[in-house]
Amino acid sequence: MSSEIKQLLMKPGLFSSDPQSLLRIRHTCAHVLGMAVQAIFPETKVAIGPWTDTGFYYDFDRAEPFTPHDLTKIEKRMRRIIKANLPVVREVIDRQQVRKEIERENEPYKLEILDGIAVDETITRYFIGHTNDLDTDTALDPVKSKNPNYWWDLCAGPHLSHTGEIVADAFALESLAGAYWRGDETKPQLQRIYGTAWETAEQLQAYLTQKEEAKRRDHRKIGKDLDLFSIQYDAGGGLVFWHPKGARIRLLIEDYWRQAHLDSGYELLYTPHIANLDLWKTSGHFDFYRESMFDQMEIESQHYQIKPMNCPFHVLAYKNQLHSYRELPIRLAELGTVYRYERSGALHGLMRVRGFTQDDAHIFCLPDQVTSEILGVLNLTEQVLSDFGFTQYEVYLSTRPDKSVGDNEIWDLATNALIGALDAKEWKYTVDEGGGAFYGPKIDIKIRDAIDRQWQCSTIQVDFNLPERFDLKYAAADDTRQRPIMIHRAIFGSLERFFGILIENYAGDFPLWLAPVQVRLLPVADDFYDYAVSVATQLKQLGYRVEVDKSKERLGRQIRNAELAKIPIVAVIGEREMASNTLSIRTRKSGDHGSLTTAALQERMQQAIISKQQI
């Protein structure tokens, strides 16, 4: 399915050679939407109507909420405007003149937009409709609502030249949503209408198919269907329960992670879940992120804080003794569970939760070790991500923001170290100027999943703040005390979120090494049940995850159930198999494998496990 979509989207000629074509279509769609809404609901004020990655939206201010039924009416009206093939005309206009018109039309948001346009900028507006069609009266008083075939909007463009150039079956209105004016929650909340628009009906279809595919893969649905995890309202929102099958996967992920880190020169830590609040005051987190922290608890007149991050703990672990420069770099890693207050409306399945486990690590190193340490992190990141099936990355380098700590020298050193490592790795990256944290520059890595969506997981940050605040030191060769450089990094980001991404990436069809149940044995009749159990015991002793179907259903039903449970391998056991000491193997990916001895099955499984592939 996914590759079909990709093929469709990448098919030469499907998209026009003009890169602005889609943009024009979507921009004009937004205007047609605005025109349609104001024609049907003249009391509505328009705010802003830009294009997006998949279409367009327009924000409206209207006392009455739009209903889904209104959406249908609006879409019909849009189709009429498209069918009428009205011209879209650009006009350069004088600021004072357009201000008068906006005031007359009583469009406060437009006025604000006009005031936001720089003095030296050319102001343009776009008309939809034949201005010369207006009768004399309305021509003198061109108020939009008085003429259903005439509308204009302040806009920099570009646009199509006629509404008829919008392909009527390549656009659709999608949804209604609330949105704050200028994205500011202290400002009025507007009603946003989302639409999607494409060059051809075929493209729209490809987009809708992709959307459906994303819905099919939704980790919340698969998590429920396969009984991987739950989030229970009795316990509270954003708190994840890992059920046995999900927990099994997590255990496999954690085991893998620990081994990979031990192999890469990390030491592992376990640190507490709560600590004295003073720690968070020292680190600066309390000042900056108080709003996102759970409330403190009082214990013997001391305030304790459930940890929203692991860094200060690792810093304390480092600081517990004086380290020689010879010991550096020191790499401390922990699967550390943290709790952060997220507003209820922000919670989303496993992707946005209130309690999660970071695969956190902190590297304390000498200035001249930064580049090689970062390169080491990049290598480990690539190894880990590709073992989980993610081989395409987009890399971002974020540099010093306006508000930041540390002197220029150290920022340059750190930024150059990051660049040096990226160059050594030969990774292309995009620079996000001023996008760094206040305490240092960072590299963010976004992975691409099976249906071409991007997810940000990994982050590598140089931190100047904490070593300073906690007064970290090492003993240099000349026996002076120097400040180490601290690198903060996570590969998965959050285990919960990464699990969600994994579920969606594999659509629940985990590769054999991660599958919570690898083999289900299906006895064709009661008589073979005990034998199946003995085979299962044998395979379990070899370290495989095996279960026997206890349902006593017919084979067809047992196979169907195993398929629905997305179990990679089923082994049928009956008269023939018992007699010949074999198993009839069927895998989810490639179907019938015929009769195999357990040794032969084991060999095939081992291959798939080592290569981390589906079988």
Add this chain to the structure above:
RNA sequence: GCCUUUGUAGCUCAGUGGUAGAGCACUUCAUUGGUAAUGAAGAGGUCACGGGUUCAAUCCCCGUCAAAGGCUCCA
């Protein structure tokens, strides 16, 4: 937190101002089976929760909670 929508059996969903429905799952019985659904019977619901209107509310109204989509936020 805010806006819109939704909330009926474990799951997916019908439905009505007059005592509650289907399919799947579950239990029991029969069936001893060969690569995606054997048959029959049964059990299962304070129609999210709390108020109000009404002779009567799962349905209409108000509030609360939760979920979905979006906005905001994300060390």
